Amino acid sequence: MIEAPKKTIDKLQRVLNAAARIVSNTRKHDRGLRQFRRRELHWLDVNDRVRFRVCVQVYKCLHNMAPGYLSTLCQPVSSVPSRRHLRLDGRGQLDFHCVNLSMARTGDGRLSTPILSWNSLHDDLKNINLSLQTFKRHLKTFFFSSY
Numbered sequence: 001m002i003e004a005p006k007k008t009i010d011k012l013q014r015v016l017n018a019a020a021r022i023v024s025n026t027r028k029h030d031r032g033l034r035q036f037r038r039r040e041l042h043w044l045d046v047n048d049r050v051r052f053r054v055c056v057q058v059y060k061c062l063h064n065m066a067p068g069y070l071s072t073l074c075q076p077v078s079s080v081p082s083r084r085h086l087r088l089d090g091r092g093q094l095d096f097h098c099v100n101l102s103m104a105r106t107g108d109g110r111l112s113t114p115i116l117s118w119n120s121l122h123d124d125l126k127n128i129n130l131s132l133q134t135f136k137r138h139l140k141t142f143f144f145s146s147y
Contacts, residue, residue: 012046038144048143051117055125058094058118059135062128074114093119093126 020037021028037043044052060066061074074094094115118126125138 009046016046044143052139054114054117055139058114
């Protein structure tokens with residue numbers, strides 16, 4: 001998955017929590033802030049927000065709505081002749097062949113590429129016929145239901 005430094009994520013999450021407290025008129029240590037953010041405001045946590053944006057960008061790459069230099073990095077397995085025989089072919093999975101893996105590693109050795117985020121989605125979300133708005137709506141529902 002997408003991994004950012006924990007220190008950065010924590011700072012951003014604190015800002016998001018402060019904004020939710022202002023909207024909900026609650027104090028810092030009141031319980032139920034996360035449920036309020038999710039149920040009433042429909043806000044994703046910071047990690048899920050990042051994953052959401054990355055998946056939307058991959059969708060745009062696959063549908064020729066993104067710059068060409070990004071679109072060339074998102075290659076479906078079905079478009080790679082040597083990998084068409086794989087079970088992943090019909091599932092909308094992306095191939096790693098264009099990604100420089102040494103550049104995609106974080107400091108602790110984990111991969112953090114958009115391809116990993118995309119490949120972790122349900123097959124329903126990778127449907128080529130979904131419009132961008134429908135994809136976003138289903139993707140947000142997917143992130144909310146994964147808790």
